Amino acid sequence: MQKTKMNRVLRACFGLLLIHTFDAVQAQEQTQAVQTDKSGKPETIATVQVLGNYDNALGTSNAASQGSVTSNLVSNRPALRTGELLEFVPGMIVTQHSGDGKANQYFLRGFNLDHGTDFATFVDGMPVNMRSHAHGQGYSDLNFLMPELVQRIDYKKGTYFADEGDFASAGAAHLRLADKLGAGIASLTLGPYAYQRAVLANSMAVANGNLLYGLEVNRNDGPWVNPENVRKYSAVLRYSQGTHDDGYSLTAMAYKNRWNSTDQIPLRAVESGQISRFGAIDTTDGGQSSRYSLSYAMKKRNQDGVFEMDAYAVQSSLDLFSNFTYFLNNPDMGDQFSQSEKRQMLGLNISQSWPLSIADLEMHNKIGVQLRYDKLSPVGIYNTVAQQRISTIRQDNVKEASAGFYAENSIQWLPKFRSIAGLRYDTYRFDVNSSIDGNSGKASDHIVSPKLSLIFGPWNKTEYFINYGTGFHSNDARGTTQTRLPDGGVSTPVTPLVKTKGAELGMRTEIIPGLQSSLALWRLDIASELLFVGDAGETEPSRASRRTGIEWNNHYIAAPWLLFDLDLAASRARYTQNDVVGNYVPGSIDRVASFGVTMTDMGRWYGGFELRYFGPRPLIEDNSVRSSSTTLAYARVGYKINARTRLTMDVFNLFNKQASDIDYYYQSRLSRENVDGASDIHFHPVEPRSVRLTLTHNF
Template structure:
């Protein structure tokens, strides 16, 4: 049964009336899941919060960089286009598109791009080098005062290492032209450490049209002290170019017109770049911690797509380009301090987060054969925001802790476009209260009750738009869309070696963001309600064997009534992942990973659904010496013919009726493939 206010209140009352004798029990030793997780009892403020360390990341194969986020329990990462593009994310009953409603940060620098050319909250993680990731801290739900825009479903904070234990040279070869090289090392310099990393990647993939991914990454970081008391300066550079095989119509495959890995428009593709400079400092004193982050970023993107083929323009086709050039800067500062009031131990935190985005331009162009033929719209956008928050954590009893927070966000949007009716400025602000209660631990188990209000921002262009491209009138969208969430849960280590958590959650959104297939963009739509349950388990069976099992089920519906129905297209109703990691068996180690995500409604009335997808990855690794090892990775182990993504919309192929054909459009998972990695430490 899914949570209601009554069950949440009942859970609070039940926990409050636990006997004092249980509260006075001696605290048992915490089970250490060494080198993989930091999810022990007493380390979090919600059942759906946790951390993943570099050892587990290194032990599991990943087909794409963005699959790092699949370490977040319940998260599914797929792709519906070329690998140079941001991935598709699913979590807590959301098709998050390319990142909306899930906030991602790298060392305090936001990754989600607001007012993005291809989708609000666009999260491209291809600039990361996985071997340099030290830790991923994740949270779910809008319960934390220091989480703002896009964090309603959750947030992930990715931390890059300041120093590597050894230098690393890696070479990877695989099928379909996959090649990857990595060189990284840490060098002592003065009182600090210089970290250097460089990655080159090429990949054609199994597609009839080789995707010709050409990716280049570089990281340069100087640091002194530690992450908790020190500073770092980091420069990152990223460039990527590719050809795309986007989602294809099912009817074209069934008729034999193209194969599963074929395409309709062979001129789709893209190129992107990202250059950033960031500074992070932590100053720890006897009474508190000062945290400061500042960053500046320049990025570009041109994405050429054709989703409907010849529906709107039978002569030249419907291809379009989404283009943007962005400058972004921001700073975060927070002060934490301890206090003791009336014998009650307290931890306080106050912070300020600022961000400024300048886009010149952010545009949509008409294309034919990747050649520009016209302009749909070309905007210049300035978007600024400031978020102020305070948070208090109080230890009322040895068995009762509270966390109360308040957040205030203010936004300003300024849009300039040739069409005066769509130019202008808009302002918005929002107050978001938060409250969490933690009970226990009793018998190695603690209990959580969480409430919170959050939000996502809408595309700045929509906040001033009064005319559509066809000239018809429209109303501006709500700039900041409120969300409200609640959760009850528990975390337990009652079984030695097992860290287990259970969470029942709800989330209401005032306006859903929905992917529109025939336009290739997101649109603000109806309010929605979601609820679900998550069960996560990490078990150390022995010193050489680790198991993971994560199960998530959810129910997503529009909150209002409509003749079209109440289902949310693309909303995931279940996700399951299972992993086994073996290490220390002489020179051998390995891992197995299975993920399953269930069917999704493709229309509001649920008359069309996608199929389920189940995939398995396998890694076997052999250590030749302390310095050198080789690994074999197998992706799609059982060679399943399934979809990474499915949409249902109208398109037109040559020779079809002028009004087009409604059909499922899908992007297939890649066939079974092999990669061999040779890694040498020096």
């Protein structure tokens, strides 16, 4: 049944592409092709109006699934949460299963990425993913960002890029902050459920450079019966000189948040009338987090090439209180537990690139070093009642250090054929001091990851790509030395670095005037492994898996004021080692579609519409329990009061759908149920229709 659905999606995607291509051959060409030098690097960008929102013209990427989004589009699309910035990555779905101070839930390429595992996120070269995290490996919390200050988003998918290491197997996104603003920003947003958000930002010339500042205050109760009571504060101070291509920046960021959580709830409790769709079983769940960072980014062009350096220091903390099983393990006081960590993180990235010519072959070479050190003192899991600790499950001090070395060589073999070969070497060291006897110790691991990309064209404004590479993701340091479970049982240490392998066939075309279209067929394999589960402080087995899929992305300028986006993705995820329990990967997403319309410069008016769909997912290995699909629509209408002041109305969940942000299937126990509880779907509902008004003044 699943193969039939997949085949239908594939046939539809190929059919539509062929129809567009046939029509385009008869159409008059109105756009210019990109000119490239002998190394294949672009010299001039095509005069395609789409480039006001995307920098994805021919010759600017090394894979069909690689691209960039500019601040023009970021500022013109409504977003319910900060983390939805990543939905500008085609095929990405961003949801939430808890309070809005917690990292979002991410879905891409057949993955339930949890809070960030296998998708790497960076802000100006500074990693967002947290390894050996209290709640989840690769935890990626973007709540500290101010969307108004994001200048562009560069995204990649797959294991084909030598400069991408840990957590980047499904993809990576690099968010770049602005060095200066065209005008100061003062905005106030009001909405239902006590939603309030105020932003103040500006930049000014100082000492041959630019000084930029940004401040944000956010309050929100949400639609929940137990008010979310978000109290969020963010600040940015940034000094820069030169340009992004030849200059430097020094950035300080601060973030603090506190909230109550309504986590996923059991379906049976809603159907019986015990709670409403927006109710909670444990009303004392919640959390608080903070993040303070100082980062330096530099790019220097000289006669030898380009030298780049990123350095960063981060101090963060998290206290998270959750209760997913209610009264299953502790019928008297409940199953609430706390995950807590205090972290210091240091890092340094250095790279040098230079051109070279050998035997009339133009080359472009790059070598780089990436260093990172994390110190957690401590990271722990505790039994709690109403956020008060009653016992320790485990508490650890962790030191984790890594070094990544990579080299990349690009050769222009023919005017319309170039290759990019890369090699990456990563080495990790783990040092764990645990409260559980037998779990302290040291471990180390290393891995080599080759990469290769072949790029053909352009012919008739169409490029073709073949990509292959291996990658990895790291496991939680606590699992690498663990021999005893918190309950006293015996455990096997996890594999520290888990190998992944991916391949992709793709094409990108601009043959239709005003349209950029890309198509990619991909596969990703993940080796067999043990996983460390942060929620339980123990390991669980996991089998090898394979994901395959197709993506079709389209950006079309119908008129100077009208932009259309259509992204379609289908995937298949299965365990490759047979088991009687089934071979479906729980939570793996199989179909994603998004459609967007952006309208600008219609006199005083502007607006937009966005529709996103993510399909049903298997919730257990035999596929006998599945989630429902979710379709949501956002809309925006704006009016320019004058040249500097505008009023924007954003409508979220336009059609007031009753759907889920996420679904799980597991065992839990409500009060007065039998001792074994029940296995049930546990879901987090999407928020009902809401309207937010934003008044923005530029000064």
